[in-house]
Amino acid sequence: MRTFLFCTSFLFYAAFVSGSLFSESISPNFTASYYQFIDNKGAFLLSRNNGTFEVAIFNPGGQTNFYLCVIHVASGTIIWSANADAPISSSGKMDLTVHGISIADEDGSLKWSTPPLRSPVHALHLTEMGNLVLLDQFNGSLWESFHFPTDTIVIGQRLPEGAMLSSAVSTNNLSTGDYRLAITDSDAILQWKGQAYWKLSMDDRAYTNANYVVEYMAINRTGLFLFSHNGSAVVIQMSLSPSDFRIAQLDASGHFIIRRFSGSDGEQEFVGPINGCQIPLVCGRIGLCVAAQSNGPTCSCPQGFHEVSQNSSGCVPSGSSLPLACYSTKNGSQLNSSALSYSMLGFGMDYFAIDFSEPVRYGVNLSVCQEFCTSDCSCLAIFYDNSSGSCYALENDLGSIISSTTYEDDMLGYIKVIVGAPSDVHNTYSSQSQQFPVIALVLLPFTGLLLMVVLGFLWWRRRKVSNREIKLGHASSLSSGDLDSFYIPGLPQRFDLEELEVATDNFKTQIGSGGFGAVYKGTLPDKSVVAVKKITSLGVQGKKEFCTEIAVIGSIHHVNLVKLRGFCAQGRQRLLVYEYMNRGSLDKTLFGSGPVLEWQERFEIALGTARGLAYLHTGCEQKIIHCDVKPENILLHDQFQAKISDFGLSKLLSPEQSSLFTTMRGTRGYLAPEWLTNSAISEKTDVYSFGMVLLELVSGRKNCSTRTQSHSMDNSNSGGGQSTSSSGSGVVYFPLLALDMHEQGRYMELADPRLEGRVTSEEVEKLVRVALCCVHEEPSWRPNMVNVVGMLEGSIPLGQPRVESLNFLRFYGRRFAEASMIKEENGQSDFMLFPQANDSTTTTTSESHVCFSYISSQQISGPR
Incomplete structure (x- = not known):
């Protein structure tokens, strides 16, 4: 026994003298100082095998302040520090005893220690993930550095709800700075002195998957995630390129930065907020x-x-x-x-x-x-x-x-x-008051005259407004002043009807029309151009109900949603004022006679539209189902940036209502089968409509149309697809043709011929496969819009369309061919079996429209 004790003491003494690195674990009654391990720059403990991490008494930047740190060796990144707010001098020491870790300065004053532990310490262990752990005699965890994060987390570490990262003052001063990354029950939020300045959910690169309560944040090989249900459900995700090692850090500058590492080389993958201001x-x-x-x-x-x-x-x-x-x-x-x-x-x-x-x-x-x-x-x-x-x-x-x-x-x-x-x-006031009598004698007559002019103008304006209301036939309705009698937080700017009449030159220039009314171009007094929509068929009649819905719509902000500038609710008039989109609607650009949309522009439009719909479905306080997704409601701004319009006008749904709502109607050609079978309407209805729009982006023409001129495909190249897709010369139901060509792997035959080969088969296949997954007859088989965005971006694999849920397209194709033949027999250039008032499709010389609003709920099922 004495020999064993002597050997143990000798080995410990040799380690103290030489300052050799220990691998993985050390036992109590161990002391370390910077000078003791100066040859290793203060490091005394390495993680197992590859030595990815080390524990050191370290002075970042060569300063006089020393800290007990866990360091990523290859990059030199400090991932955790013990005594960040209580540094020690170069002669300070760390002691490991059975009671835990303590850090004291050279005069013996205690600077930091682990809290009281439930059992004696058996070992201090550094894991391969960089977690510093105190173990008991049964290798049970008594304390872990991962449970007390500073400014960084690594793969394998969880940051639970209620916890936070705190920035350092600088790269050389590890004291706690003013910036925080807090994990709430719904988001990850950057704060400065209690004021929020960034949220993960509002970043364009992050997507909300579910409305569950957040339990923790973590990074892994594929990205950054907020998890719920013990990791089985993702609340918010931000997909990144696969990597075996990455670090997420709240930088001293206030940025939240994610870096991936390959050896010693670090690559910045993400920074939030991206706007430095x-x-x-x-x-x-x-x-x-x-x-x-x-x-x-x-x-x-x-x-x-x-x-x-x-x-x-x-x-x-x-x-x-x-x-x-x-x-x-x-x-x-x-x-x-x-x-x-x-x-x-x-x-x-x-x-x-x-x-x-x-x-x-x-x-x-x-x-x-x-x-x-x-x-x-x-x-x-x-x-x-x-x-x-x-x-x-x-x-x-x-x-x-x-x-x-x-x-x-x-x-x-x-x-x-x-x-x-x-x-x-x-x-100052006293000196001015002494001059009042003289000033009053001069100014009072002019003041009285000015007051009379103002009162006369107000009386004239009130009389003019009253006359207009009588002419409009609503003299008995609520006056505009009644709008002030109730309170709605967040209501957008309210315009007078007179203001909008002046802005639009009495509604002179119509730039569009749709299911809810005509749209006119206008210019406000501040010279900003707007689009003014006259609502003609809104179900909400009362002013308060109308304004309540407008308050919700006006509070929604996303880069791919058209911004609501204001509104007018005067008498029976209901008008909405939107930001002006200078490139108009997608249908005019895609189906018109102007320059052809290049493939990259089409792809960006598809991705932007998908992001906007994903935000409506999952990013808003109340789920919003658009119910009328079509090219006419996708507007284009500079650089063909896509923005969705008319969202929120159909109906705002709570989670409880979303599975029961069955009364809305959309536009023919984009209606999901559940509309006509009285099935429940959900956000998957928008997914179906988006899939139909995606097919139109691929082909450059309407799905529900016949081809008679240059837009026709070469039927000889259609193979077996033409026999099932159409009957009669030039008659093609494109969604069915897309299914046929997908089954045969002949994707290039689906691309808009005007692109003249400026697109690859792989690019066409990507959009066609996503579109076919979106138009599955069974709503539960359609992906949600968050996953659609992931497939388009490439962060998740492409879905495989299920043919058994797409056979209904063959029935649609036959009915389309029959309707086309009826049109030809009647000699009509544009035959609508069941026109709908809210379809604003414009017929071109190369297309005429035949769609399926006439199909009964019994007919819709078709072969299965």
């Missing part, structure tokens, strides 16, 4: 941030402010000072409001936290908003939405201001400033 202190306090295309954000000061110093720590108002949050005078009383004023930031300003916070007041004027801030000592600034009357308060801490390139939000910013002592204000 969204980082709260990117330009210091009240610094003005302008997003640049290449060299990152540029900083300056708003008008009326100047730089504090040359180190860009922020800006201060010229000629006045900034109050502190909940400031007080020497005797403890709050400063008199007369000493406060507001410095306007100018137009086109924004603040990083506005999109993530609720207004403190709704539907108020600017003076009420300022009065609220004046009375609250924690309020340092306000942002006021001039269109909705929403008042946002910025409290306790101020970050950078964002310069917006668009004025569509109509947001005004005001910084609270101290303009002088109350006595100065009083003296």
Whole structure:
């Protein structure tokens, strides 16, 4: 026994002298210091086998502060630190005892230790994943570094709901900084001093799969995920390229960054937020941030402010000072409001936290908003939405201001400033009041005349509005003033009918029409171009009900959804004001006689539309089923960016209603079979319609049409497909032809011939297979839109269409051929067996439309 103890002591002494690295585990009564393992740069413990991670007493950047760290060896990345807020000197030590780990400085003062443990420690173990674990004698875990994350997580680590990552002050100072990544029960949120500035769910690269409660966040070989149901359900996912090792870190700058590693080389895969101006202190306090295309954000000061110093720590108002949050005078009383004023930031300003916070007041004027801030000592600034009357308060801490390139939000910013002592204000008022009698004698007559003119104008305008309502036949209906008698949070800007008549030149230029009414081009006083839709067939009649739905629609923001600028509910008139899409609707571009859409443009339109629908189905507070997805409702902006219009007008569904709703109607040619069989309507109905639109993007023509001119395919190349797809010369039901060609692997015969070979068979196959999966007769076999986006992006494998659920297309094909022959026998150029009022399809010379609204619910099933 004595020999064994002697050998053990000798080995420990040899290790202490030489400072050799230990592999995987060490036992209690172990002490380590930086100097003891200086040859290994403070490292004393390696993970097993490949030594991916090490434990070291380390001084990042060669500073004088030392920390107990777990380090990724190849990249030098610190993935965890024990004493981040209590560094030690180079002579400080770490002790491992049966009670746990303790870190003390050279004078013996305790800086950090593990909490009390339930059992004595048997070993300190570093796993291959980088987890530092204290084990008992049965190898049970007593404490793990993974349970106390700092600013980083790695593959194999979970960040549970309620936990957070905290940034370091800098790469060399590991003390806790001001940025947090918090995991809530529904999202992952970046915060600065309690103010949110980014959410994972709002990033274009992330997709919401389910509305379950989030249990934890993790990264793995395929991406970043928020999991529920103990990992069996994905709430939010962000797919990345497969990698065996990656790190997710909340950087000291406030960015959440994911990097993948191959050896020592790290590649940045993801950064959020991608817009540098969204980082709260990117330009210091009240610094003005302008997003640049290449060299990152540029900083300056708003008008009326100047730089504090040359180190860009922020800006201060010229000629006045900034109050502190909940400031007080020497005797403890709050400063008199007369000493406060507001410095306007100018137009086109924004603040990083506005999109993530609720207004403190709704539907108020600017003076009420300022009065609220004046009375609250924690309020340092306000942002006021001039269109909705929403008042946002910025409290306790101020970050950078964002310069917006668009004025569509109509947001005004005001910084609270101290303009002088109350006595100065009083003296100024006294000196001015002495001049009142002389000024009054001169100004009173002019004031009285001006007041009479204003009152006369108001009487004339009121009489004119009343006359218009009588002419419109609704003299007994609610007046426009009644709209103010109820309160709806978040209501978009309300326009008067007179304003929109002026903007549209009395509805002179019609640019489209659809199921809910005609659309006119207009120009608002701020020179912005808008599209004004006159609602003619909306089921909601009451003003309050109409405005309630508009408030919900106006609160939905996504890059692939047309933005609602405002509305008008006056008398019986219902109008919606949308952002103007300068390239018009997809049907005019795709089926018109203009330049042909290139394949990449078609693909981007398909992907953008899919993302917009995925957001409506899963990203909104209330699930929204569009119910009328078609090319006419897909609008195009610059660079052919696709945006979905008319969403939310059909019906807003709660989760409980979504499986019971069966009363809506869409447009022929895009209707899912469940419409006509009185089956339950769900978001899978939109998936079917999207699949039909996808086929039209492939072929460049309507699915429900006959081909008589240049758009016809060469029937000799159709093989067996033509016999089942059509009958009669030039008659093709394209979805069935797509199924036939898919079965034969002849995808190129489906591509728009106008592309003249500027597309590959693999590219066509991708869209055709996705489309056929979307149009399965059985709704449960259709993918959801989140998975459709994944298939288009390539992050998940392409689905395999099920022929047994596509046989109904053969029945459709026969009925289409029969209808076409009836058309030819009657000598009609465009024969509609059952026209619907809400179809705005425009017939071209190369196409005439025959669709299937006449098919009965008994006929729809067809062969199975």
